[in-house]
Amino acid sequence: MHSPKPTPETDWPSELYRILKAAGVKQMSYVPDAGHSQLIRMFSADRDVTTNVLTTEEEGIAIAAGAWLGGQRSVLLMQSSGVGNCINMLSLSAIGRFPLLMLVTMRGEWAEFNPWQVPMSRATQPSLEAIGLKVMRAETADDLVETVESAASFAYESDQQIAVLIGQRLIGKKKW
Amino acid sequence: MSMSVPSQLDRRAAVAALLKNRKDKLVVSGLGSPTYDLHATGDRDDNFYLWGAMGGAALIGLGLAQAQPGKRVLALTGDGEQLMGLGGIATIGVAHPRNLDIVVIDNQHFGETGMQASHTGCGVDLTAIATACGFAATATLRTPEEVQKLATEIAEPADGPRLFVIKVKAENPPRSLPSRDAVFIKNRFRAHLGFAAA
Numbered sequence: 330m331h332s333p334k335p336t337p338e339t340d341w342p343s344e345l346y347r348i349l350k351a352a353g354v355k356q357m358s359y360v361p362d363a364g365h366s367q368l369i370r371m372f373s374a375d376r377d378v379t380t381n382v383l384t385t386e387e388e389g390i391a392i393a394a395g396a397w398l399g400g401q402r403s404v405l406l407m408q409s410s411g412v413g414n415c416i417n418m419l420s421l422s423a424i425g426r427f428p429l430l431m432l433v434t435m436r437g438e439w440a441e442f443n444p445w446q447v448p449m450s451r452a453t454q455p456s457l458e459a460i461g462l463k464v465m466r467a468e469t470a471d472d473l474v475e476t477v478e479s480a481a482s483f484a485y486e487s488d489q490q491i492a493v494l495i496g497q498r499l500i501g502k503k504k505w
Numbered sequence: 506m507s508m509s510v511p512s513q514l515d516r517r518a519a520v521a522a523l524l525k526n527r528k529d530k531l532v533v534s535g536l537g538s539p540t541y542d543l544h545a546t547g548d549r550d551d552n553f554y555l556w557g558a559m560g561g562a563a564l565i566g567l568g569l570a571q572a573q574p575g576k577r578v579l580a581l582t583g584d585g586e587q588l589m590g591l592g593g594i595a596t597i598g599v600a601h602p603r604n605l606d607i608v609v610i611d612n613q614h615f616g617e618t619g620m621q622a623s624h625t626g627c628g629v630d631l632t633a634i635a636t637a638c639g640f641a642a643t644a645t646l647r648t649p650e651e652v653q654k655l656a657t658e659i660a661e662p663a664d665g666p667r668l669f670v671i672k673v674k675a676e677n678p679p680r681s682l683p684s685r686d687a688v689f690i691k692n693r694f695r696a697h698l699g700f701a702a703a
Contacts, residue, residue, distance in 0.1 A: 355572070356568060356572070379571045379600075381599075381600050382599060383592075383596055384593070384595050387560070387561075388561075388564050388592065388593050388596050390558075390561070391558065391561035391562075391590075391593075392564050392571075393568060394561075394565050394568060395533070395564065395565035395567060395569035396569070396572045397572075397695075398531075398553060398565070398568070398569050398572070398694050398698075399568065399572025399573040399698065400573070400695065400698055400699075400700045401568075401571070417557075417559070420557045421555075421557065421558035421561060421565075421687075424557070424687045425687035425690075425691050426687075426688050427691065488703045
């Protein structure tokens with residue numbers, strides 16, 4: 330398959346990796362999404378970061394809290410459908426004021442082939458806000474890089490619980 | 506699946522025996538009775554008590570164990586709490602930390618909500634699940650002597666995560682209530698490990 334050569338505009342996963350490393354992230358957990366695949370590969374190849382593949386997204390909320398108890402910073406990757414799985418576990422981050430950084434690739438909002446992605450897409454931001462998270466959104470690669478940098482400092486330096494939503498328009502259309 | 510024989514083991518006595526020589530072991534307790542059981546053995550800075558986040562105890566233990574590879578971590582939880590985090594056993598099996606033990610205080614009931622029967626009383630075997638997920642060791646305990654032996658064994662290094670089920674009597678001893686202020690408990694725990702609050 331032909332892959333276009335990465336340019337600064339399209340190589341945002343490398344930029345996110347650089348930012349998260351600079352922020353001192355030592356643990357990464359994920360339920361895969363195609364939009365996160367490069368970032369997952371980069372962290373998985375990094376011996377200084379412990380990577381956990383999850384069976385369901387809320388596991389990563391608990392792992393992040395445990396990591397912080399033990400003095401480490403953690404990041405959690407998922408797609409928007411997984412946000413629905415997280416809600417009760419987010420009580421832990423909210424009531425314990427645990428630093429939390431979730432990077433959420435959006436499905437069901439832009440050129441979506443699968444209608445089953447749409448309801449949870451619609452519920453993603455309201456449900457995160459209802460449980461007490463701060464939600465930030467990015468629609469372009471440049472904006473995303475800046476947003477994640479800000480979110481990381483907000484989470485780890487100010488004990489905040491942040492979800493960064495990565496617009497589906499930015500990730501591109503899934504090939505069917 | 507068939508019902509198993511009810512255990513006569515007292516949960517408080519079992520947890521007290523298990524933690525008698527815990528030394529610098531870090532302990533995370535699950536909602537709800539295991540949190541009371543842990544507090545009843547004495548409030549400590551290196552205890553983290555859950556009052557919610559059901560299904561999260563063992564996974565908090567995983568994140569902690571990965572952050573503190575030089576210390577032993579114990580997730581002390583109940584059958585209902587662990588059943589809600591069943592997938593976490595697979596995640597922990599794959600992560601394969603050498604310093605994490607899960608101990609399930611199994612009364613085979615949802616004790617906090619009116620003693621409704623749980624899956625473990627209907628034959629679901631958490632140790633078999635953990636074995637299938639690649640845990641280094643598992644066992645089911647029913648007597649004070651077995652708990653005494655386990656207390657010694659879990660102080661020793663392991664080749665991977667271990668899961669032990671202690672079958673106990675289905676009863677609710679008087680509650681022993683730790684602080685419900687998670688920020689306080691979190692900061693106290695981190696200070697114990699040398700980390701400052703923000």
